[in-house]
Amino acid sequence: MNTKVTIAGVEFKNPVMTASGTFGSGMEYSQFVDLNRLGAVVTKGVANVPWEGNPTPRVAETYGGMLNAIGLQNPGVDVFIQRDIPFLKQYDTKIIVNVCGKTVEDYLEVVERLGDTEVDMLEINVSCPNVKEGAIAFGQKAGCLYDITSQIKKKAKQPVIMKLSPNVTDIAEMAAAAEAAGADALSLINTITGMKIDIHKRTFALANKTGGLSGPAIKPVAVRMVYQASRAVKIPIIGMGGIADTEDAIEFMLAGATAVAVGAMNFVNPYATAEMVEGIEKYMTKYQIEDINALVGAVE
């Protein structure tokens, strides 16, 4: 049985990854999950300098989902290189670093700083709905996405994944723009912008007013977008958005994802990723699937 998948020349032992922002750099969840079991750890967004993030409350719960407006709090690329990369290098898993910024220069600085490190891939966050400048602004217009992707591609030493926002009119157009600019892969979806109001306090549930919706509530939207994007481009797609278990992971792969990432559901089941690795093998045995790659985009 082959569970290996390859994205832009990087080989992953299985298609199960963590979604950026839900797994830190793996330290906390390594108490629950053997990181050696995972295809890759995708880190929390890293900027050129430390970011404070948003005021609290930063999270709120919704039906079958949650809203967050963390605001990409992170310790900055220097601490990340010195502390988090050596931690992850102890494990036999691939390292994908999520890169965030407020300006194109910010992104380029992080990309360049990571160039000489042992990270395997870069995931460019042009889709965070929770920071005032940068981030999503680059990911909502095909022209802007094209520009930033091509600039990053010029500097990046590792393969580049562009993480797309679902808060767009046409996901296929965005996917095609990123591909045309040279992106090596796409990941989608980031969170869907939402809002919750506390009727008892008559105020916003989040200090940021709006936040990103994640969890099982968004899964059908994510499956649809992965499907549409995968039909619009030739580069591989990492699918995410409410993935809770093996069934969800397989669904995303059938829709067109080469790999999948678990996000909010890590909070619900800290063992979710490891259980999924096992579950996928069982599914393959049950349906006599020799090579996992046969599932990718195999919906008819």
Next chain:
Amino acid sequence: MKKVKAKVISQAELSDDIYDMWIESDLAATAKAGQFICVYPHNESILLPRPISICEADREKNILRIVYRVVGKGTKELSYYRDGGDINILGNLGNGFPLEEVAGKHVVLMGGGIGIPPMLQLAKDLKRAGEAEEITAIAGYRNDRLFLKEDMQKYVSVHVATEDGSVGTKGNVMDAMSALGIRADVIMACGPMPMLRAIKQYAKKEGCKAYISLEERMACGVGACLGCVCKTKEKDEHSHVNNARICTDGPVFNAQDVEI
């Protein structure tokens, strides 16, 4: 730290919307006063676990006690759990109160409302350690339904403040402290934010130590999501910004180290 399926031993309503649940779990063996557990509702449309402080831990019999207030759908579901039912919990989380700070000191435990429960195990542990010169508890309630007061009195003397003035000092725990002329060397407290702010201010003025347990909306409970941060005076060692994680760096902080 682990997520386990445990058994509910019993549950009762202690006061208006305040429930008292006893759980059989070996997490009790290592539980510290001031730590908390996360309870995962069975209803899968409710995603996130509920962080609830440990009220008591019987380390020999492997029994945890939580006393919590019903504030929403998740805690409402918990209140329906009955004897013998399953409960999914993650624990033990966070750091407890610093018991090593009390030798020869007068320790004043202050609990306000649903901040009272963690004070019970703390009173028990401080009493058992026998290092504090004196231990006094002040509990603040809304009315005369004085939940956990008798439990705490088994270990320490308990003064009461009530918002409606029906028992003890009328007002809050700080009002009781000044009305009774209590002087603390170390304060350990859990309760609403205005109470904790007043304690921080008092401790600064009086030059005493104050350890306060904070609360915030949480998602993961284990330090990964960065949802439950509080502002810190100095740059935090982990985050490299002025934010500490309440779940893993707290929930108990030296009051002077946090901006509240």
